[in-house]
Amino acid sequence: MSAWLTAANTLRTTEIVQIRTESPTVKTYVLPDRLCCKAKPGQFLMLWIPGIDEIPLSIMEAKNGLVSVSVKVVGDATRHLHGMEAGATVGVRGPFGNSFTESRGRILLVGGGTGVAPLLFLARQLSAKTERLSFVEGAKTKDELLFVRELGGICNEKSLITTTEDGTAGLQCLVTEPLASLLDREHFDMIYTCGPEVMVKKIFEITEQRKLPLEASLERLMRCGIGLCGSCMIGKYRVCRDGPVFTAAQLREVKDELGVSKLGFDGSRIPV
Numbered sequence: 369m370s371a372w373l374t375a376a377n378t379l380r381t382t383e384i385v386q387i388r389t390e391s392p393t394v395k396t397y398v399l400p401d402r403l404c405c406k407a408k409p410g411q412f413l414m415l416w417i418p419g420i421d422e423i424p425l426s427i428m429e430a431k432n433g434l435v436s437v438s439v440k441v442v443g444d445a446t447r448h449l450h451g452m453e454a455g456a457t458v459g460v461r462g463p464f465g466n467s468f469t470e471s472r473g474r475i476l477l478v479g480g481g482t483g484v485a486p487l488l489f490l491a492r493q494l495s496a497k498t499e500r501l502s503f504v505e506g507a508k509t510k511d512e513l514l515f516v517r518e519l520g521g522i523c524n525e526k527s528l529i530t531t532t533e534d535g536t537a538g539l540q541c542l543v544t545e546p547l548a549s550l551l552d553r554e555h556f557d558m559i560y561t562c563g564p565e566v567m568v569k570k571i572f573e574i575t576e577q578r579k580l581p582l583e584a585s586l587e588r589l590m591r592c593g594i595g596l597c598g599s600c601m602i603g604k605y606r607v608c609r610d611g612p613v614f615t616a617a618q619l620r621e622v623k624d625e626l627g628v629s630k631l632g633f634d635g636s637r638i639p640v
């Protein structure tokens with residue numbers, strides 16, 4: 369079937385049933401949707417904000433007929449969304465893209481910014497099945513560390529390392545700093561990451577040096593979300609259709625672009 373004729377790609381209108389403030393810049397939106405409520409960790413949806421724009425968002429939770437997304441205010445669409453109240457109408461397409469594979473054994477998750485949202489979804493799903501989950505989370509400042517209480521409950525306090533750039537919580541450093549020594553001390557069967565691309569690139573380099581398996585969720589500018597328009601290309605891949613989750617082997621193929629450049633809204637190549 370053509371990508372645009374699928375049920376997932378049919379726009380459904382729905383209403384925001386709950387809004388939670390997670391930080392000064394991030395809010396979580398809970399929406400009923402019969403398809404996205406069955407999404408797997410790593411998948412994303414396209415959220416239509418009437419009269420404004422449609423934007424890609426990672427799914428943070430999907431259960432009981434509801435789907436949740438956590439959204440940071442950065443520009444026009446996200447600002448309008450942050451101004452909306454429970455009961456407002458929005459549109460949803462999806463779920464789109466692939467998902468993280470379900471690994472067993474010792475698992476490490478590394479997240480930065482709103483990249484922590486899909487990793488929380490993954491951590492909740494893995495926690496019942498794995499030996500031990502560890503999480504390293506970084507943010508610029510304490511206020512921007514997301515879901516610390518939820519992650520503490522899943523990973524237990526000792527397996528959650530937080531870092532802030534200004535030292536207001538956890539270790540004062542970038543999230544990548546404690547990672548290298550953690551990987552040298554402990555064995556992990558799989559590492560998952562999501563966050564700013566420069567962070568993902570650094571984590572890819574650290575895991576490559578140690579020949580460790582990695583799955584990383586990437587972000588690119590997206591329009592169609594279903595592999596047609598080409599605005600989300602990285603190397604030969606379309607992030608919306610072939611990703612957003614990529615393995616270490618795939619990241620090796622695109623390492624010249626990873627954390628370096630991407631396509632802008634006008635199709636020209638711009639720095640990440």
Ligand SMILES: Cc1cc2nc3c(=O)[nH]c(=O)nc-3n(C[C@H](O)[C@H](O)[C@H](O)COP(=O)(O)OP(=O)(O)OC[C@H]3O[C@@H](n4cnc5c(N)ncnc54)[C@H](O)[C@@H]3O)c2cc1C
Pocket residue numbers: 412421423424425426427437438439440441442443444445446447482485586587588589590612
């Ligand atoms: C697969 C995927 C999953 C995502 N998941 C989340 C999520 O869970 N939570 C969340 O808050 N955001 C997420 N994003 C980013 C989100 O889509 C953008 O922040 C949003 O589209 C910005 O729209 P805007 O109109 O508010 O900003 P714009 O006015 O379009 O842009 C404002 C600024 O944000 C930057 N920006 C725009 N689009 C993106 C993008 N795709 N990635 C990074 N920066 C961007 C622009 O370069 C610009 O500097 C995701 C993006 C992708 C591709």
Ligand code: FES
Pocket residue numbers: 589590591592593594595596597598599600601606607608609
């Ligand atoms: S967003 Fe159109 S091809 Fe990916």
